[in-house]
Amino acid sequence: MAIKKEYWNKRYTIRWTKMGDEGTKKFHAAATERYRINTITNLIMEDGRTVTEHSEKAALLLEDFKKRMGCSSNPIMLF
Numbered sequence: 001m002a003i004k005k006e007y008w009n010k011r012y013t014i015r016w017t018k019m020g021d022e023g024t025k026k027f028h029a030a031a032t033e034r035y036r037i038n039t040i041t042n043l044i045m046e047d048g049r050t051v052t053e054h055s056e057k058a059a060l061l062l063e064d065f066k067k068r069m070g071c072s073s074n075p076i077m078l079f
Contacts, residue, residue, distance in 0.1 A: 042052045043060055051057055 040057060042050050043057050044050055045060060051060055
């Protein structure tokens with residue numbers, strides 16, 4: 001029972017678990033819906049390929065983030 005409670009606590013916010021709704025159908029439905037909304041099932045690469053594996057999605061997002069943020073360099077201080 002403790003494992004089930006921990007599972008649902010991780011799937012939804014602390015706000016709901018503090019209210020004591022962890023055993024209701026409404027709580028389970030809300031947790032499942034929130035999980036589905038927050039899940040990225042696939043990404044489409046620039047070449048049109050669809051990526052579904054977690055490690056590939058993470059690498060693709062990291063590369064895109066790096067491209068958007070640009071490159072950092074150490075400034076040369078002349079004084």
